[in-house]
Each structure stands twice: as C-alpha cells, then as structure tokens.
Amino acid sequence: MGTERPDLRYEVKSVIPSTELPRVKFWLRLHPAAFRVAYPPRSVNSLYFDSPDRLGFQENLSGIAERRKLRLRWYGETLDRVTPTLELKCKQGLLGWKESHRFEEEIALEGVRWPALRATLRERLPERFRSLLDLAGEPVLLVRYERAYLVSADGLIRATVDADVTAVDQTRHASLRAGPPEPVPDDVVLEVKCSEDDRGRLEQVLGEWPLRVGRNSKFARGMASLPNL
Numbered sequence: 711m712g713t714e715r716p717d718l719r720y721e722v723k724s725v726i727p728s729t730e731l732p733r734v735k736f737w738l739r740l741h742p743a744a745f746r747v748a749y750p751p752r753s754v755n756s757l758y759f760d761s762p763d764r765l766g767f768q769e770n771l772s773g774i775a776e777r778r779k780l781r782l783r784w785y786g787e788t789l790d791r792v793t794p795t796l797e798l799k800c801k802q803g804l805l806g807w808k809e810s811h812r813f814e815e816e817i818a819l820e821g822v823r824w825p826a827l828r829a830t831l832r833e834r835l836p837e838r839f840r841s842l843l844d845l846a847g848e849p850v851l852l853v854r855y856e857r858a859y860l861v862s863a864d865g866l867i868r869a870t871v872d873a874d875v876t877a878v879d880q881t882r883h884a885s886l887r888a889g890p891p892e893p894v895p896d897d898v899v900l901e902v903k904c905s906e907d908d909r910g911r912l913e914q915v916l917g918e919w920p921l922r923v924g925r926n927s928k929f930a931r932g933m934a935s936l937p938n939l
Contacts, residue, residue: 718906721806724921728896731873734921738871743915744863751858754872755789757782757886758853758929759846767850770930777801779929780846782831789888791816796831796839805906811839823885824849851932852878852886855899866908867915872899877932892935899926 726734738745759780760766766779777800784794795812813834819827832840855875861868875898876891900921904912916923 718805718807719903720804720906720909720912721801721901721903722804722912722916722923723926724900724919724923725897725926726900726921728873728898731871731898734898734900735871737920738860738869741915742918743867745860745867745869746863747859748861748868749859751856752785753787754855754857755784755786755792756853756928757849757880758851758932759843759848760850760933761847764850764933767930767933770927771934780842781929789886790820791818793817794819796835796843798842809838809842811835819886820888821885827885849880849886851929851936852880852888853928853932854878855928862915864911866904866911868903870899870901870903872901872928875899875928875931877928877935879936881936892932894931894935899928 758766759782766777769777770779779799781797781799782794783797784792786792793813793816795810798809800807800809813831815834817827817830817834822830828843831843835843853875854877855872858871858873859868860871875894876889877894878887878889878891880887902912902915902919
C-alpha cells in the first residue's frame with residue numbers, strides 16, 4: 711500500500727473504570743449524535759520504540775505539547791506472521807496525525823531477535839521510514855487491547871472504545887515477548903475524533919459529553935508500570 715498522506719484530526723479522550731463500560735455504551739446509543747457501529751471490533755497490537763534515555767516517555771510525562779512516537783501496529787490475535795504498519799504518531803495539543811507505511815508482505819515477529827527484525831523492516835521500508843526507524847531506538851513495550859468502532863449519524867465524528875488494555879515489557883528481552891503483562895489500571899479509553907475542518911461539530915458533541923476529558927497515553931501508562939525504569 712505504501713506511504714500514506716498525514717490526515718490531521720482532533721482527538722479527545724476520556725478514561726473510565728472498566729466497570730462503567732456497559733453504562734457508557736448505553737449512553738453512546740442514546741447520544742444526540744446517534745452513534746452506531748462503524749466496523750467490527752478487533753484486537754489491536756502496538757509495538758513501541760523509544761530511545762535509550764526514554765525521551766519519548768519523558769516528553770509525555772512532562773506534558774510537552776508536540777510529541778512523537780514510533781510504533782509497529784497490526785491487528786488480530788496472532789503474534790507470528792502479520793502484515794503490520796509502521797506509524798509515526800504525532801500530537802500537537804488536541805490535534806493529531808500519523809505518517810504511516812503499511813508493509814505489503816507478511817513479516818514474522820514471534821521468536822525473531824530484535825536485530826534480525828529491524829533488518830527485515832529496514833529492507834522493506836522507503837528511505838523516510840528507514841530514517842525514522844534508525845532514530846527510534848529499541849522496542850520497549852507491546853500494548854494490546856480490544857477496540858470497538860463507532861461513527862455519528864452524520865459521519866463526521868468517529869469514536870473508539872478500547873478495553874482489556876495490557877502492556878508487556880520488551881526492554882530486557884532479545885525478541886518479542888507476549889506476556890505476562892505488567893500491572894496497568896483496568897480502565898477503558900473512549901476517544902472521539904474528527905477532521906480538522908469539523909471541530910465545530912466536535913464541540914457540539916462534547917457539549918453532551920458526561921465524562922471528564924483529559925490526556926491519556928497507553929504507551930505512557932504502560933511504560934510507567936515497568937520495573938526499574
């Protein structure tokens with residue numbers, strides 16, 4: 711599929727205890743925006759990279775407005791042969807965008823040592839993404855969760871509900887490790903998103919929002935759970 715053009719969008723998140731998930735799903739169905747299922751739910755896997763001094767994690771903790779982090783993302787339960795996408799996730803306040811490259815062929819992950827995996831990724835990447843990978847540091851965290859997708863009746867506002875979030879330390883291992891997970895809060899992340907041009911519609915939707923809006927990063931929460939960080 712190749713390199714994709716960045717798509718600027720507003721992203722607003724709310725974090726709730728998992729015990730409140732049924733109530734929030736019920737509320738979404740009754741919201742004036744008339745949210746409905748957009749796509750079937752699926753498992754999301756993100757392998758994050760960070761520098762040896764954990765610069766990406768520290769920037770997130772310090773609340774720097776403009777942040778970037780590199781991740782290898784794929785969907786489904788498998789950790790073996792996958793067709794992933796390498797993504798540079800960027801944030802500037804509430805505005806987010808991604809630079810991404812989707813690999814066209816399956817890549818073996820499970821049991822492959824990190825140097826061999828990096829070499830495989832590099833040989834299949836265009837120059838721009840090879841440079842990003844070279845500067846990204848090492849794999850530090852595998853985050854996995856179940857994502858549900860919704861969209862408003864007018865199609866302008868998208869929402870995702872991420873549950874069963876787990877984070878697995880990769881920093882002291884020679885190849886991808888699937889578990890056991892680190893102790894992270896048993897929360898659900900609800901996020902609403904829209905294009906840069908539809909901010910007014912997003913503000914209308916948030917006017918009927920009964921949840922507290924705030925910052926949340928699965929990467930930062932997972933990293934904070936690692937021992938001896």
